[in-house]
Amino acid sequence: xxxxxxxxxxxxxxxxxxxxxxxxxxxxxxxxxxxxxxxxxxxxxxxxxxxxxxxxxxxxxxxxxxxxxxxxxxxxxxxxxxxxxxxxxxxxxxxxxxxxxxxxxxxxx
Numbered sequence: 001x002x003x004x005x006x007x008x009x010x011x012x013x014x015x016x017x018x019x020x021x022x023x024x025x026x027x028x029x030x031x032x033x034x035x036x037x038x039x040x041x042x043x044x045x046x047x048x049x050x051x052x053x054x055x056x057x058x059x060x061x062x063x064x065x066x067x068x069x070x071x072x073x074x075x076x077x078x079x080x081x082x083x084x085x086x087x088x089x090x091x092x093x094x095x096x097x098x099x100x101x102x103x104x105x106x107x108x109x
Contacts, residue, residue, distance in 0.1 A: 004064035004107060005044040010052045020045055060103040068092040068106045
């Protein structure tokens with residue numbers, strides 16, 4: 001597997017976009033309502049509209065999976081904890097937790 005992105009939840013998506021794009025100089029590669037992604041080397045930093053709670057709600061580590069259902073099945077068989085696979089209009093995803101309870105995700109996006 002390879003890491004796809006880290007998601008940061010923010011109530012100030014414009015200010016955060018300015019910071020990651022103009023201040024840090026990362027190239028913005030996605031601009032959707034409530035969702036922006038910036039190229040950051042081998043992975044992306046994604047900004048997701050929603051309440052920010054640094055220190056209480058950490059970033060979500062997202063792993064790319066071409067076939068989310070197959071990868072989920074393999075990882076669950078190895079002892080990972082994941083919820084149901086959800087198919088959206090443009091991509092498929094599945095949320096889980098690491099042993100400390102940190103959010104992780106499998107995504108075809």
